[in-house]
Amino acid sequence: MTTTAPRRTGQATTIALKLLMAVTGIVFIGYVLLHMYGNLKAFSGQFAFDEYAHHLRELLMPMLPYGGVVWILRVVLLASLIGHAGSAFALWSRANKAREQKYVVKKAVKATIASRTMRWGGVALLAFVVFHVLHLTTHTINPSGTQGDSPYLRLVESFQLWWVAAIYILAMVALGMHLRHGTFSAMQTLGLTGTVKRYRIAQAVAITIALVVAVGFALVPLGVVVGIIE
Template sequence: MTGARAARTTIALKLGMAVSGFIFLGFVLAHMYGNLKAFAGQEAFNEYAHHLRELGEPMLPHEGALWIIRLGLILSLVVHVACAVALWRRAARARTTRYVVKKNTGVTRASLMMRWGGVTIFVFLVWHLLNFTIGKVNPQGGATDDPYLLMVDTFEVWWMTVIYLVAMLALGAHLHHGIWSAAQTLGWTGTAAKRQRAKTFGFVVALIVSVGFSLVPLAVLAGIITK
Protein backbone atom coordinates (compact mmCIF):
# COMPACT_ATOMS: atom_id res chain seq x y z
CA MET A 1 0.00 0.00 0.00
CA THR A 2 1.33 3.35 -0.93
CA GLY A 3 -1.06 5.41 1.13
CA ALA A 4 -2.11 8.55 -0.67
CA ARG A 5 0.00 7.80 -3.74
CA ALA A 6 -2.98 7.76 -6.05
CA ALA A 7 -4.24 11.01 -4.59
CA ARG A 8 -1.03 12.80 -5.54
CA THR A 9 -1.30 12.08 -9.25
CA THR A 10 -2.32 14.40 -12.05
CA ILE A 11 -5.48 12.39 -12.41
CA ALA A 12 -6.39 13.17 -8.80
CA LEU A 13 -5.94 16.86 -9.67
CA LYS A 14 -8.32 16.40 -12.54
CA LEU A 15 -10.80 14.67 -10.27
CA GLY A 16 -10.60 17.70 -8.01
CA MET A 17 -11.36 19.94 -10.96
CA ALA A 18 -14.20 17.73 -12.13
CA VAL A 19 -15.96 17.58 -8.76
CA SER A 20 -15.55 21.27 -7.98
CA GLY A 21 -16.60 22.05 -11.53
CA PHE A 22 -19.82 20.13 -11.10
CA ILE A 23 -20.52 22.04 -7.88
CA PHE A 24 -20.17 25.25 -9.87
CA LEU A 25 -22.43 23.88 -12.52
CA GLY A 26 -25.14 23.29 -9.90
CA PHE A 27 -24.61 26.81 -8.66
CA VAL A 28 -24.81 28.52 -12.03
CA LEU A 29 -27.96 26.60 -12.92
CA ALA A 30 -29.64 27.73 -9.69
CA HIS A 31 -28.30 31.25 -10.15
CA MET A 32 -29.63 31.38 -13.67
CA TYR A 33 -33.01 30.20 -12.48
CA GLY A 34 -33.02 33.01 -9.95
CA ASN A 35 -32.02 35.59 -12.54
CA LEU A 36 -34.86 34.58 -14.81
CA LYS A 37 -37.22 35.65 -12.01
CA ALA A 38 -36.51 39.14 -13.31
CA PHE A 39 -39.07 38.44 -16.01
CA ALA A 40 -41.66 37.95 -13.24
CA GLY A 41 -41.16 41.51 -12.05
CA GLN A 42 -39.51 43.47 -9.27
CA GLU A 43 -41.39 41.86 -6.44
CA ALA A 44 -40.76 38.26 -7.41
CA PHE A 45 -37.11 38.94 -8.04
CA ASN A 46 -36.52 40.74 -4.76
CA GLU A 47 -38.54 38.12 -2.93
CA TYR A 48 -36.24 35.47 -4.34
CA ALA A 49 -33.13 37.45 -3.34
CA HIS A 50 -34.50 37.97 0.10
CA HIS A 51 -35.55 34.37 0.46
CA LEU A 52 -31.99 33.24 -0.18
CA ARG A 53 -31.05 34.94 3.07
CA GLU A 54 -33.83 33.30 4.98
CA LEU A 55 -33.14 29.84 3.61
CA GLY A 56 -32.99 27.25 6.35
CA GLU A 57 -34.43 29.48 9.04
CA PRO A 58 -35.19 28.98 11.82
CA MET A 59 -32.94 25.91 11.96
CA LEU A 60 -30.09 28.06 10.74
CA PRO A 61 -29.40 31.68 11.64
CA HIS A 62 -30.17 34.47 9.17
CA GLU A 63 -28.06 34.04 6.03
CA GLY A 64 -26.79 30.75 7.51
CA ALA A 65 -27.59 28.57 4.54
CA LEU A 66 -26.34 31.25 2.23
CA TRP A 67 -23.00 31.28 3.99
CA ILE A 68 -22.76 27.53 3.91
CA ILE A 69 -23.30 27.69 0.17
CA ARG A 70 -20.83 30.54 -0.12
CA LEU A 71 -18.19 28.62 1.83
CA GLY A 72 -18.80 25.57 -0.32
CA LEU A 73 -18.38 27.69 -3.40
CA ILE A 74 -15.26 29.37 -2.07
CA LEU A 75 -13.78 25.96 -1.26
CA SER A 76 -14.67 24.69 -4.73
CA LEU A 77 -13.10 27.78 -6.22
CA VAL A 78 -9.91 27.24 -4.29
CA VAL A 79 -9.77 23.59 -5.33
CA HIS A 80 -10.67 24.34 -8.94
CA VAL A 81 -8.14 27.13 -9.28
CA ALA A 82 -5.41 25.37 -7.35
CA CYS A 83 -5.75 22.21 -9.46
CA ALA A 84 -5.91 24.27 -12.64
CA VAL A 85 -2.79 26.19 -11.72
CA ALA A 86 -0.95 22.96 -10.83
CA LEU A 87 -1.94 21.35 -14.14
CA TRP A 88 -1.11 24.51 -16.05
CA ARG A 89 2.33 24.64 -14.54
CA ARG A 90 2.87 20.96 -15.27
CA ALA A 91 1.83 21.50 -18.86
CA ALA A 92 4.21 24.41 -19.19
CA ARG A 93 7.06 22.33 -17.84
CA ALA A 94 6.14 19.37 -20.02
CA ARG A 95 6.99 21.30 -23.17
CA THR A 96 9.52 24.04 -22.65
CA THR A 97 10.59 24.11 -26.30
CA ARG A 98 7.63 25.10 -28.39
CA TYR A 99 6.84 24.00 -31.91
CA VAL A 100 7.59 26.41 -34.72
CA VAL A 101 4.40 25.25 -36.42
CA LYS A 102 1.65 23.54 -34.45
CA LYS A 103 -1.84 22.76 -35.59
CA ASN A 104 -4.57 21.52 -33.37
CA THR A 105 -6.19 19.02 -35.65
CA GLY A 106 -9.41 17.48 -34.38
CA VAL A 107 -9.64 19.81 -31.42
CA THR A 108 -12.47 22.15 -30.37
CA ARG A 109 -11.68 25.79 -29.76
CA ALA A 110 -13.43 25.57 -26.41
CA SER A 111 -11.03 22.92 -25.15
CA LEU A 112 -8.05 25.14 -25.91
CA MET A 113 -9.64 28.14 -24.19
CA MET A 114 -10.14 26.48 -20.82
CA ARG A 115 -7.30 28.21 -19.03
CA TRP A 116 -7.56 31.76 -20.36
CA GLY A 117 -11.32 31.33 -20.43
CA GLY A 118 -11.15 30.33 -16.79
CA VAL A 119 -9.08 33.39 -15.99
CA THR A 120 -11.63 35.54 -17.82
CA ILE A 121 -14.44 34.03 -15.81
CA PHE A 122 -12.49 34.57 -12.60
CA VAL A 123 -11.85 38.22 -13.39
CA PHE A 124 -15.51 38.61 -14.25
CA LEU A 125 -16.46 36.93 -11.01
CA VAL A 126 -14.52 39.51 -9.00
CA TRP A 127 -16.09 42.31 -11.04
CA HIS A 128 -19.50 40.74 -10.67
CA LEU A 129 -19.24 40.37 -6.91
CA LEU A 130 -18.10 43.97 -6.58
CA ASN A 131 -20.98 45.00 -8.74
CA PHE A 132 -23.79 43.08 -7.08
CA THR A 133 -22.73 41.44 -3.84
CA ILE A 134 -19.82 42.90 -1.97
CA GLY A 135 -19.36 46.39 -3.42
CA LYS A 136 -22.89 46.99 -4.68
CA VAL A 137 -21.97 49.67 -7.18
CA ASN A 138 -24.76 51.24 -9.14
CA PRO A 139 -23.25 52.63 -12.34
CA GLN A 140 -26.17 55.07 -12.63
CA GLY A 141 -25.70 56.21 -9.06
CA GLY A 142 -29.14 54.91 -8.07
CA ALA A 143 -30.30 52.65 -5.25
CA THR A 144 -28.14 49.72 -4.16
CA ASP A 145 -30.39 48.20 -1.54
CA ASP A 146 -32.94 46.96 -4.06
CA PRO A 147 -31.50 44.04 -6.04
CA TYR A 148 -33.97 44.44 -8.88
CA LEU A 149 -33.29 48.13 -9.36
CA LEU A 150 -29.55 47.61 -9.07
CA MET A 151 -29.76 45.02 -11.82
CA VAL A 152 -31.87 47.08 -14.16
CA ASP A 153 -29.69 50.17 -13.60
CA THR A 154 -26.61 48.12 -14.36
CA PHE A 155 -27.79 46.56 -17.58
CA GLU A 156 -29.23 49.74 -18.91
CA VAL A 157 -25.60 50.77 -19.34
CA TRP A 158 -24.67 49.15 -22.66
CA TRP A 159 -21.02 48.46 -21.88
CA MET A 160 -21.96 46.76 -18.65
CA THR A 161 -24.15 44.44 -20.68
CA VAL A 162 -21.36 43.84 -23.16
CA ILE A 163 -18.96 42.86 -20.36
CA TYR A 164 -21.59 40.58 -19.01
CA LEU A 165 -22.28 38.97 -22.37
CA VAL A 166 -18.60 38.41 -23.07
CA ALA A 167 -18.33 36.70 -19.71
CA MET A 168 -21.31 34.51 -20.50
CA LEU A 169 -19.68 33.54 -23.79
CA ALA A 170 -16.57 32.54 -21.86
CA LEU A 171 -18.69 30.65 -19.36
CA GLY A 172 -20.52 28.85 -22.14
CA ALA A 173 -17.30 27.80 -23.81
CA HIS A 174 -15.89 26.75 -20.44
CA LEU A 175 -18.90 24.59 -19.70
CA HIS A 176 -19.06 23.21 -23.23
CA HIS A 177 -15.69 21.52 -22.78
CA GLY A 178 -15.72 21.41 -18.98
CA ILE A 179 -18.85 19.31 -18.58
CA TRP A 180 -17.78 16.59 -20.99
CA SER A 181 -14.26 16.80 -19.65
CA ALA A 182 -15.46 16.30 -16.08
CA ALA A 183 -17.54 13.32 -17.17
CA GLN A 184 -14.47 11.86 -18.89
CA THR A 185 -12.33 12.52 -15.84
CA LEU A 186 -14.83 10.78 -13.64
CA GLY A 187 -14.64 7.81 -15.97
CA TRP A 188 -18.20 7.94 -17.20
CA THR A 189 -17.41 7.97 -20.90
CA GLY A 190 -15.93 4.57 -21.52
CA THR A 191 -17.57 4.04 -24.91
CA ALA A 192 -17.91 6.09 -28.06
CA ALA A 193 -21.67 6.43 -27.50
CA LYS A 194 -21.26 7.63 -23.92
CA ARG A 195 -18.59 10.04 -25.02
CA GLN A 196 -20.88 11.50 -27.65
CA ARG A 197 -23.69 11.79 -25.14
CA ALA A 198 -21.47 13.59 -22.66
CA LYS A 199 -20.30 15.99 -25.35
CA THR A 200 -23.85 16.70 -26.48
CA PHE A 201 -24.97 17.17 -22.88
CA GLY A 202 -22.09 19.55 -22.29
CA PHE A 203 -22.97 21.56 -25.35
CA VAL A 204 -26.68 21.76 -24.54
CA VAL A 205 -26.12 22.74 -20.91
CA ALA A 206 -23.54 25.33 -21.95
CA LEU A 207 -26.01 26.78 -24.40
CA ILE A 208 -28.82 26.86 -21.83
CA VAL A 209 -26.62 28.55 -19.24
CA SER A 210 -25.12 31.18 -21.49
CA VAL A 211 -28.40 31.98 -23.21
CA GLY A 212 -30.32 31.84 -19.91
CA PHE A 213 -28.00 34.32 -18.28
CA SER A 214 -27.89 36.55 -21.31
CA LEU A 215 -31.66 36.88 -21.61
CA VAL A 216 -32.06 39.20 -18.63
CA PRO A 217 -29.44 41.83 -19.56
CA LEU A 218 -30.56 41.73 -23.19
CA ALA A 219 -34.14 42.18 -22.06
CA VAL A 220 -33.13 45.14 -19.94
CA LEU A 221 -31.25 46.70 -22.81
CA ALA A 222 -34.20 46.09 -25.12
CA GLY A 223 -36.54 47.70 -22.64
CA ILE A 224 -38.53 44.52 -21.95
CA ILE A 225 -37.50 44.53 -18.33
CA THR A 226 -37.84 48.00 -16.86
CA LYS A 227 -37.98 49.69 -13.51
Protein backbone atom coordinates (compact mmCIF):
# COMPACT_ATOMS: atom_id res chain seq x y z
CA MET A 1 0.00 0.00 0.00
CA THR A 2 2.75 2.40 0.87
CA THR A 3 4.60 1.85 -2.40
CA THR A 4 1.61 1.52 -4.73
CA ALA A 5 0.08 4.93 -4.00
CA PRO A 6 3.27 6.94 -4.70
CA ARG A 7 3.82 4.87 -7.83
CA ARG A 8 0.33 5.64 -9.11
CA THR A 9 0.77 9.30 -8.26
CA GLY A 10 4.04 9.34 -10.16
CA GLN A 11 2.44 7.65 -13.18
CA ALA A 12 -0.44 10.16 -13.16
CA THR A 13 2.02 13.04 -12.99
CA THR A 14 4.02 11.61 -15.88
CA ILE A 15 0.86 11.27 -17.99
CA ALA A 16 -0.12 14.85 -17.14
CA LEU A 17 3.32 16.12 -18.15
CA LYS A 18 3.17 14.22 -21.44
CA LEU A 19 -0.30 15.63 -22.15
CA LEU A 20 0.94 19.15 -21.41
CA MET A 21 3.85 18.62 -23.79
CA ALA A 22 1.48 17.29 -26.47
CA VAL A 23 -0.99 20.18 -26.15
CA THR A 24 1.68 22.88 -26.08
CA GLY A 25 3.41 21.15 -28.98
CA ILE A 26 0.21 21.37 -31.03
CA VAL A 27 0.04 25.10 -30.20
CA PHE A 28 3.57 25.51 -31.55
CA ILE A 29 2.82 23.49 -34.68
CA GLY A 30 -0.16 25.71 -35.46
CA TYR A 31 1.89 28.83 -34.85
CA VAL A 32 4.89 27.84 -36.95
CA LEU A 33 2.63 26.87 -39.87
CA LEU A 34 0.95 30.30 -39.80
CA HIS A 35 4.27 32.05 -39.27
CA MET A 36 5.81 30.16 -42.20
CA TYR A 37 2.88 31.18 -44.43
CA GLY A 38 3.44 34.82 -43.52
CA ASN A 39 7.19 34.59 -44.14
CA LEU A 40 6.62 33.22 -47.63
CA LYS A 41 4.95 36.51 -48.53
CA ALA A 42 8.49 37.85 -48.84
CA PHE A 43 8.49 36.25 -52.31
CA SER A 44 5.65 38.66 -53.26
CA GLY A 45 7.81 41.72 -52.60
CA GLN A 46 8.15 44.49 -50.04
CA PHE A 47 4.63 45.89 -50.25
CA ALA A 48 2.92 42.51 -49.72
CA PHE A 49 5.19 41.53 -46.84
CA ASP A 50 5.00 44.86 -45.04
CA GLU A 51 1.21 44.98 -45.47
CA TYR A 52 0.94 41.51 -43.99
CA ALA A 53 3.04 42.54 -40.99
CA HIS A 54 0.95 45.70 -40.56
CA HIS A 55 -2.43 43.97 -40.80
CA LEU A 56 -1.44 41.42 -38.15
CA ARG A 57 -1.47 44.30 -35.68
CA GLU A 58 -4.87 45.50 -36.85
CA LEU A 59 -6.68 42.17 -36.34
CA LEU A 60 -9.92 42.45 -34.32
CA MET A 61 -9.73 46.24 -34.08
CA PRO A 62 -11.51 48.12 -32.53
CA MET A 63 -12.51 45.25 -30.20
CA LEU A 64 -8.83 45.01 -29.32
CA PRO A 65 -6.23 47.78 -29.40
CA TYR A 66 -3.61 48.00 -32.13
CA GLY A 67 -1.31 45.01 -31.78
CA GLY A 68 -3.68 43.33 -29.33
CA VAL A 69 -3.83 39.99 -31.17
CA VAL A 70 -0.04 39.95 -31.47
CA TRP A 71 0.34 40.41 -27.72
CA ILE A 72 -2.23 37.69 -27.01
CA LEU A 73 -0.25 35.36 -29.25
CA ARG A 74 2.95 36.28 -27.43
CA VAL A 75 1.42 35.54 -24.03
CA VAL A 76 0.01 32.20 -25.24
CA LEU A 77 3.34 31.24 -26.82
CA LEU A 78 5.32 32.24 -23.74
CA ALA A 79 3.00 30.23 -21.47
CA SER A 80 3.23 27.28 -23.88
CA LEU A 81 7.01 27.57 -23.97
CA ILE A 82 7.25 27.51 -20.19
CA GLY A 83 4.88 24.53 -19.99
CA HIS A 84 6.63 22.67 -22.80
CA ALA A 85 10.19 23.22 -21.55
CA GLY A 86 9.23 22.60 -17.93
CA SER A 87 7.48 19.34 -18.79
CA ALA A 88 10.38 18.22 -20.95
CA PHE A 89 12.87 18.83 -18.16
CA ALA A 90 10.68 17.07 -15.58
CA LEU A 91 10.17 14.03 -17.84
CA TRP A 92 13.88 13.89 -18.65
CA SER A 93 14.72 13.97 -14.94
CA ARG A 94 12.19 11.21 -14.19
CA ALA A 95 13.48 9.08 -17.08
CA ASN A 96 17.06 9.38 -15.85
CA LYS A 97 16.08 8.26 -12.35
CA ALA A 98 14.01 5.35 -13.69
CA ARG A 99 16.79 4.30 -16.04
CA GLU A 100 19.31 4.14 -13.22
CA GLN A 101 17.02 1.85 -11.24
CA LYS A 102 15.27 -0.40 -13.81
CA TYR A 103 16.78 -0.44 -17.29
CA VAL A 104 19.40 -2.84 -18.58
CA VAL A 105 22.53 -1.31 -20.06
CA LYS A 106 21.65 -1.91 -23.73
CA LYS A 107 18.20 -0.34 -23.46
CA ALA A 108 19.53 2.60 -21.45
CA VAL A 109 22.12 3.46 -24.10
CA LYS A 110 19.52 3.35 -26.87
CA ALA A 111 17.04 5.52 -24.94
CA THR A 112 19.76 8.02 -24.01
CA ILE A 113 20.78 8.56 -27.64
CA ALA A 114 17.18 9.30 -28.66
CA SER A 115 16.48 11.55 -25.69
CA ARG A 116 19.72 13.46 -26.08
CA THR A 117 18.92 14.25 -29.70
CA MET A 118 15.53 15.66 -28.76
CA ARG A 119 16.77 17.36 -25.60
CA TRP A 120 19.72 19.22 -27.04
CA GLY A 121 17.78 20.01 -30.18
CA GLY A 122 15.18 21.66 -27.94
CA VAL A 123 17.89 23.63 -26.12
CA ALA A 124 19.33 24.78 -29.46
CA LEU A 125 15.87 25.85 -30.64
CA LEU A 126 15.29 27.76 -27.41
CA ALA A 127 18.56 29.63 -27.95
CA PHE A 128 17.52 30.35 -31.54
CA VAL A 129 14.11 31.67 -30.43
CA VAL A 130 15.88 34.13 -28.12
CA PHE A 131 18.17 35.20 -30.98
CA HIS A 132 15.22 35.48 -33.38
CA VAL A 133 13.21 37.69 -31.00
CA LEU A 134 16.21 39.93 -30.33
CA HIS A 135 16.93 40.06 -34.06
CA LEU A 136 13.62 40.61 -35.85
CA THR A 137 11.21 41.56 -33.06
CA THR A 138 13.00 43.88 -30.63
CA HIS A 139 15.85 44.69 -33.10
CA THR A 140 18.32 44.51 -30.22
CA ILE A 141 20.58 42.51 -32.53
CA ASN A 142 20.92 44.38 -35.81
CA PRO A 143 23.92 42.95 -37.68
CA SER A 144 23.02 44.60 -40.99
CA GLY A 145 22.51 48.03 -39.40
CA THR A 146 19.10 48.39 -41.07
CA GLN A 147 17.25 51.62 -40.32
CA GLY A 148 13.53 52.30 -40.72
CA ASP A 149 10.30 50.47 -40.01
CA SER A 150 10.12 48.08 -42.98
CA PRO A 151 10.04 44.42 -41.79
CA TYR A 152 10.83 43.37 -45.35
CA LEU A 153 14.04 45.40 -45.55
CA ARG A 154 15.17 44.20 -42.12
CA LEU A 155 14.57 40.62 -43.24
CA VAL A 156 16.31 40.92 -46.59
CA GLU A 157 19.31 42.95 -45.44
CA SER A 158 19.89 40.56 -42.53
CA PHE A 159 19.82 37.45 -44.71
CA GLN A 160 22.23 39.07 -47.15
CA LEU A 161 24.82 38.38 -44.46
CA TRP A 162 25.77 34.76 -45.06
CA TRP A 163 26.28 33.90 -41.41
CA VAL A 164 22.84 35.18 -40.41
CA ALA A 165 21.24 33.14 -43.21
CA ALA A 166 23.29 30.11 -42.08
CA ILE A 167 22.04 30.44 -38.49
CA TYR A 168 18.43 30.45 -39.67
CA ILE A 169 18.86 27.55 -42.08
CA LEU A 170 20.63 25.39 -39.48
CA ALA A 171 17.91 26.28 -36.97
CA MET A 172 15.29 25.09 -39.46
CA VAL A 173 17.09 21.76 -39.77
CA ALA A 174 16.93 21.45 -35.98
CA LEU A 175 13.28 22.50 -36.03
CA GLY A 176 12.45 19.88 -38.63
CA MET A 177 14.08 17.14 -36.55
CA HIS A 178 12.28 18.35 -33.42
CA LEU A 179 8.93 18.47 -35.18
CA ARG A 180 9.44 15.03 -36.70
CA HIS A 181 9.84 13.41 -33.31
CA GLY A 182 7.60 15.79 -31.36
CA THR A 183 4.59 15.57 -33.68
CA PHE A 184 4.60 11.78 -33.59
CA SER A 185 5.08 11.75 -29.82
CA ALA A 186 2.14 14.13 -29.36
CA MET A 187 -0.11 11.94 -31.51
CA GLN A 188 1.06 8.89 -29.58
CA THR A 189 0.32 10.58 -26.24
CA LEU A 190 -3.17 11.51 -27.45
CA GLY A 191 -3.86 7.88 -28.37
CA LEU A 192 -3.79 8.32 -32.15
CA THR A 193 -1.32 5.52 -32.91
CA GLY A 194 -3.17 2.52 -31.47
CA THR A 195 -3.24 0.44 -34.66
CA VAL A 196 -0.67 -0.31 -37.33
CA LYS A 197 -2.55 1.87 -39.81
CA ARG A 198 -2.81 4.78 -37.41
CA TYR A 199 0.85 4.37 -36.46
CA ARG A 200 1.90 4.69 -40.10
CA ILE A 201 -0.42 7.65 -40.64
CA ALA A 202 1.06 9.37 -37.59
CA GLN A 203 4.56 8.78 -38.92
CA ALA A 204 3.59 10.22 -42.32
CA VAL A 205 1.92 13.25 -40.73
CA ALA A 206 4.98 13.92 -38.55
CA ILE A 207 7.37 13.70 -41.51
CA THR A 208 5.12 15.90 -43.67
CA ILE A 209 4.76 18.63 -41.05
CA ALA A 210 8.50 18.58 -40.35
CA LEU A 211 9.41 18.90 -44.03
CA VAL A 212 6.79 21.55 -44.84
CA VAL A 213 7.77 23.78 -41.92
CA ALA A 214 11.55 23.38 -42.20
CA VAL A 215 11.66 23.81 -45.99
CA GLY A 216 9.07 26.59 -45.97
CA PHE A 217 11.04 28.66 -43.47
CA ALA A 218 14.40 27.91 -45.10
CA LEU A 219 13.16 29.08 -48.51
CA VAL A 220 13.21 32.73 -47.42
CA PRO A 221 16.89 33.01 -46.36
CA LEU A 222 17.83 30.82 -49.32
CA GLY A 223 15.79 33.07 -51.61
CA VAL A 224 17.70 36.11 -50.35
CA VAL A 225 21.09 34.38 -50.66
CA VAL A 226 20.51 33.38 -54.30
CA GLY A 227 18.99 36.76 -55.18
CA ILE A 228 15.36 35.76 -55.79
CA ILE A 229 14.27 37.99 -52.88
CA GLU A 230 15.95 41.38 -52.96
